[in-house]
Amino acid sequence: MGKIIGIDLGTTNSLVAIVESGIPLVLADGQGRRLTPSVVRIAAAGEPVVGWEAKRGRVAHPEMTITSIKRFMGRRGDEVDSIVAASAYAIRAEGSGPVAVPLHGRDWSPEELSAEILKALRTIAAEG
16 A cells, blocks of 8 residues: 655645654655745746745745745635735736736646645655
């Protein structure tokens, strides 16, 4: 039987854990860090970068660095006006339509961006 993993997809940080001999164990990435920032940066080439590397890029490229995307999941434009106003990156949130992050000619949904974080956590689990 394969490993069973548990994932905490947090607004600020995320983590992945397994259970060994009945004891939960939070897994570390290749650099020994157990927390992964819930941050996604979409570079000009359109490829997502997740976690610590994305967070480091926030200073130089805040408009391409998405933070706290979990706050927008399952919400409509008219529900997130106050959050949109405080964001450093562009957010399309109109009326009762879906929320999207327009970057490099493409609209990214909160669910797609969260999926990139989940993929990174799955990689940590596979390597751990």
